[in-house]
Amino acid sequence: MLGPDGNRDLLARSSRALAPGGRVVIQDFILEPERTAPRQAVLFAINMLVGTEAGGTYTEAEYASWMTAAGLAEPRRIRLKGPADLMVGGGTRR
Numbered sequence: 001m002l003g004p005d006g007n008r009d010l011l012a013r014s015s016r017a018l019a020p021g022g023r024v025v026i027q028d029f030i031l032e033p034e035r036t037a038p039r040q041a042v043l044f045a046i047n048m049l050v051g052t053e054a055g056g057t058y059t060e061a062e063y064a065s066w067m068t069a070a071g072l073a074e075p076r077r078i079r080l081k082g083p084a085d086l087m088v089g090g091g092t093r094r
Helices: 004-017 039-051 060-069
Strands: 024-028 076-078 085-089
Touching: 004 024, 004 060, 024 060, 060 076, 060 085
Parallel strands: none
Antiparallel strands: 024 085, 076 085
């Protein structure tokens, strides 16, 4: 439900709150780079556009850049069988 700035802020605060070696895990509909697939993520992006002030659906690269900027090491995507995937930011780089 947050826009890019809100997501960056939330990840920065989450990173600061982690115990050493902790992880941040995000489950979401993650868009492919061209932002036209998968269909579930595109439809959810439309829903977020209509139903929230700044929310959207984001790509793996966007999540990874936000996680890295927040001090989370080795952000990676874990693909799940369902329509949503995980983004995991490894232990903090402190």
